Amino acid sequence: MAFPVDLRRCQILGLAGTTCVTAGGETAGALPVRELLAPSSAHAAFGLVGAYFGVVLLIAAWALLGRLIRGAEPPSPRALLAVLVIWAAPLLVAPPLFSRDVYSYLAQGAMVDAHIDVYAHGPAQLGGPLAAEVSPLWRHTGAPYGPVFLGLASALSGVTRGELPAGLFGMRLVALLGVGLMAAALPRLARHSGADPAAALWLGALNPLVLLHLVAGAHNDAIMLGLLGLGLVAALGRWPVLGAVLVTLAALVKAPAVLGLAAVVVLQVRAGRGRAKAVTTTAVAAAATTVAATTVAGTGYGWIGALNTPVSPQNWALTSLLGRATGALLERLGSDLAPLAVPAWHAFGVVAAVVAVLLIWLRLRPRPVYALGLSLAAVAALGPAIRPWYALWGLFLIAAAAPSASVRHRVAAVSGVLALAALPSGGPADTGQLVLAVSGGVLAVVVLWQAHQAELAPALGRTA
Secondary structure, three states, rough: OOOOHHHHHHHHHHHHHHHHHHHHHHHHHOOHHHHOOOOOOHHHHHOOOHHHHHHHHHHHHHHHHHHHHOOOOOHHHHHHHHHHHHHHHHHHHHOOOOOHHHHHHHHHHHHHHOOOOOOOOHHHHHHHHHHHOOOOOHOOOOOOOOOOHHHHHHHHHHHOOOOOOHHHHHHHHHHHHHHHHHHHHHHHHHHHHHOOOOHHHHHHHOHHHHHHHHOOOOOOOOHHHHHHHHHHHHHHHHOOHHHHHHHHHOOOOOHHHHHHHHHHHHHHHOOOOOOHHHHHHHHHHHHHHHHHHHHHHHOOOHOOOOOOOOOOOOOOHHHHHHHHHHHHHHHHHOOOOHHHHHHHHHHHHHHHHHHHHHHHHHHHHHHHHHHHHHHHHHHHHHHOOOOHHHHHHHHHHHHOOOOHHHHHHHHHHHHHOOOOOOOOOOOOOHHHHHHHHHHHHHHHHHHHHHHHHHHHHHHHHHOO
């Protein structure tokens, strides 16, 4: 007998999940340094169990909602947006979760506000309380972000005057704006691509990765994807120049969005504009936007060189893993080439990503939104660094333009796994933390199973 599903049940279960994540994050999250607890402390351990308990509840609510969307009476896009608001509400007051990147954003914004070259110097040059919040690995590393985001961060720094709580809340509001733009764009992109708008919202906006990493983690990927989606919507209509401007603004938050300009060109050609004119119009709009945004932000063009920002030595990107494995093998063989293994694999990954993108566009050019989603997924998968939220680069557009339900199901399965891939503190996990996290997840599964059995008992009794 099937587990009964209704929209209200999904709302409550997801709300319980994000509430538990928020509560657990109060002691196990990416807290300011003065509030950090030792991972071995009882409060931190209890928080970690509670946070993972909540993550599993959220994943379960999302899965049940997906089943409801595939049912005979699926909820409307407006009803799904209400679910998104309900699920996200507790996370608005949560501490930073699953990453400490937001502290880097604040420090870099303060650097721009203080007229320090954010591309030549790391937050250590700023000094003070904000720099102390940045992970040691990145304190001496220049910003890898474009002038649009750094301009936003600088403006926020001026408004909050370096106050940490206000700055964290402001960054979360910026991320929420990005998520709102994503949710607004998804139904329109789905209709253009012949997909179900409700299914697109479910996979692309209500996804646990969006809630856990874009909302709770306040990552700038949210504003990048929001601007990218809005730009594609504009290009679908009668505003290709506006589309190029918005996509360029997205790329000036984080560079991967620049691939969206290819989709803007293809959409113009499909609308009847000549290829040469479409390319020229898009290029001129992108160049003008880049110059204007960089001038207004006052950061200069150091962001071009900053694209080579080093990655964590222990990054678990595919090419980094292969590079470390190859280097270890060469060391055992006594080869002097061992130090070159990781850079070589990173270079191979870049070449492979370029080839993959070209092949995708050659095959799927008539479906530019889907082609762009796959291209961004390839860049994330083959790049030198990867984090769980990088999956959203491609997932956002695949959600809008997936050609079949089976594609959405596979992407959803990957999302569920990645939602479990980071600790609330954003740091590496030791054995004890892994045990606690697994315990929290298993406890959630047990509670869900017991609830399932309790729901079925009356019906089984009536059948008997």
